[in-house]
Amino acid sequence: MSSHFYVNKPKKLCLRFPLNIIYLFIILSINGVAAQNGSTKVGAIIDVNSRIGKELKAAMEIAAEDFNNHSDSGKLILHFRDSGRNPLVAASAAEELIKEQKVQVIIGMETWQEAVLVADHVGNHSQVIPVISFAAPPITPPLIQRRWPFLIRMASSGSAQMKCIADMVTAYNWKRVVVIYEDDGYGGDVGLLALLSEALQDGGAKIEHHLVLPRVLSSHV
Incomplete structure (x- = not known):
């Protein structure tokens, strides 16, 4: 007898996103991610049409609002870009966020392909910008920390x-x-x-x- 078991790629619950992201924003603030004029610019690259992308956007907006309402050290400014889960579009968005919006951190990237291509583009800039991805590779590649020392993964393998x-x-x-x-x-x-x-x-x-x-x-x- 066959048991029908629905298997979907595990995702964090939407209600857990705001708290986790608030912690992340606090850590970035404490460690001084090059805040300018009392504000820290955060570039968010997501798939705005996917369910997880919509959850991420709502969670980040909630987290930023909560952080800004309780922080005395500065404010967070979010800049969203839609990747459509296309790695090339994500990399182009990262380039624009760094050059035009002067973001100090990039967060998002729902697929590992997006994360590494964005990390490669960020690595070509002289300034060090943390790249925080919600995706992880199926199997952790060897020497991953040496190749992308500024790439932070918030998901298990x-x-x-x-x-x-x-x-x-x-x-x-x-x-x-x-x-x-x-x-x-x-x-x-x-x-x-x-x-x-x-x-x-x-x-x-x-x-x-x-x-x-x-x-x-x-x-x-």
């Missing part, structure tokens, strides 16, 4: 996430699962599915069927 899902399947003693996920348009799920399949096999289960939802559906959520 894909292997850890898939192991967690596999442990849930094992706990229910399911042997076959149906994986339902949204196509990101760049093949980023292929590596995660391979990791999930391996993790499930370790627990004596397997993926019986894949159901891929078109990405366009996320714009209506």
